[in-house]
Amino acid sequence: MTTTHNPGDVGETEKTRTAKRRFLAKLTAATVGGMFIDGYILGIVGNAIGAVNDELGMSLFMEGLTGAAALIGIFFGGPLGGWLADKLGRKPMFTLDLALFIIGSVLQFFVDSAWQLFFVRLLMGVAIGAEYSVGWPLLAEFAPARLRGRLMSLSEVFWYVGFMLASAVAYVLVAVFSVDWRIVLGTSTVPAVILFVVRFGLPESPRWLMNQGRVEEAHRIAHTYLEEPEDALDPGDGRPRRGALGMLFSRDYWRATTFISVFWFCAVAPYFAIATFAASVLADYGLGDGLVGALGVNGLALLGVLVSLLLIDRIGRRKLTIPQQWVAAVVLVVIGSWPGAPAGVVLVCFLVFAFANAMCTALTGVYPGEIFPTEIRGVGTGFATAFSRIGAGVGTFLLPWSMHNLGAGPTMLIAAGVCVVGAVVSQVLAPETMGRPLSETSAPHRP
Structure with missing residues (x-):
């Protein structure tokens, strides 16, 4: 039997493929943009807090609390945003x-007191927390398996871009033009x-939808927007599957929950501590121009994430997760156990730490969307996000105290110990998910 091809059909097929590629690009931009503003609000406050303190006369406690308000939020x-996204849908929460x-x-x-600023920043943090647990699941559920790693890790790239851009914006507006700190934060x-405008019209x-039993609607959207429609639909009988927070700790998913929570905690705790206070930490080690070193630390971190983005769908997740944590631990041990190390050696070690730590941190934007099933993908991502913020908060709060009371050497050894814990847990529990559909990567695991 001979098959004839209508040129018009071929043109229509190419048009459809182009439309699908454009949709995926728009959804990716809409998702990574959320991580950009997360990095931005954390970077902007650290560089504007001095001007805020000059006007409001905050205590050291209030200054630290205000700086950490977004993390607390x-x-x-x-978890709240993830729970709502699993119950109400990704689309409405992505807008709200x-x-x-x-x-x-x-x-x-419009704030005119320290407490007002704290509560406003807390509100913004709540929104960002919801963003993690809505945006990543949404992108994971639309992305084709062959590109999912790169698209998801792009979020971490834009987090660093937002953080560094905010630092530059705050420096220029405050130090050069003496702009009011309210305007600086409000940027x-x-x-x-x-x-917000970019997100209009997303499905x-x-x-x-499939998980809610809305099978026909799910198939229509999958075939309209996805290059691999069947891979975007969980197999099943079309009956709704209800998730609950307790599923995270069930026999099927406790390994996934433990891995991503501990890994993420151990990745961000030393980074937030060192990167937030990089200039002062480097100055304590004899590097007078700590600002240049701090920019180097953050710049190498961005480069590390970019390297992971390029490799993640070629060499796999585990190779970018485990060795880098051991490297980060080793260089922190060198710094902590060599009190008389030349300043140049210390700087190189910090730069290596930033690069290696960022390479594995890129995976914190990939794994949560892959290892939890649809019914708990939002709340699972949200729980891991909350656990990681404990690490970020602990690192940020305790590093100044530890540097002052314990000294630089012991502080760096403690940070190295955190990296070792993350490496060991990842060695035992981290799955390999490269190139596999979500129905496989999020399947129950019973050893």
């Missing part, structure tokens, strides 16, 4: 969390509004 917003962020960002223009409104996740 993320701790609560992650950003609307909440914009409200908080605008309110920064986060601009990218948030742009991102609901077909996996979430």
Whole structure:
């Protein structure tokens, strides 16, 4: 039997493929933009807090609390946003969390007390926490398996870009032009509004619809937007599957929950501590121009994430997760156990730490969306997000105290110990998910 091909059909097929590629690019931009504004609000406050303190006369406790307000908000917003995304859908939460962020960002223009600023930043953190547990699952559920690693790890790239851009913006506005700190903090409104517009018209996740028993709608969206429609639909009989927080600790998923939570905690705790206070830490080690070193630390971190992005769908997840944590531990041991090390050696070790740590940190934006099933993908990502913020908060709060009371050497050895814990847990529990559909990567695991 001879098959004839209609040129018009071929043209229509190519048009459809182009439309699908454009949709995936738009969804990716809409997702990584959320991570950009997360990095931005954390980077902007660290560089504007001096001007805030000059006007409001905050105590050291209040200064630290204000700086950590967004982290505290993320701790609560992650699980709450994920739970709502699993119950109500990805699409509505993807809009509501950003609307909440914009409200908080605008309110920064009008605060006139330390407590007002704290609560506004806390509100913004809640929105960002929800963003983690909505955006990543949504992108994971639309991304083709062959590109999922690169697209998901792109979020971490934009987090660093947002953090570094905020530092530059704050420095220019505060140090060069003496702009009021309210305006400096409020600049986060601009990218948030742009991102809000980008998100208009995005569809609901077909996996979430399938999980709700809305099979026909799920198939229609999958075939309209996805290059591999069947891979985007969980196999099943079309009956709704209800998730619950307790599933994270069940026999099927405790390994996934333990791995991503501990790994993420151990990746961000030393980084947040060292990167936040990089200039002062490096100065303590005899590097007078700590600012240049701090920029180097963050710049190498960005490069590390970019390297992981290029390799993640070629060599796999585990090769980018485990060795890098051991390298980070080793260089911190060198710094901590060699009190008389030349300043150049210390700087090189910090740069190597930043690069290696960032390479594995890129996986924190990939694994959560892959290892939990649809019914708990949001709350699972949210729980891991909250656990990681404990690490970020502990590192940020305790590093100044530890440097002052224990000294630089013991502090770096403690940080090395955190990296070792993350490496051991990853060695035992980290799965390999490269190139596999979500229905396989999130399948129950019973050793």
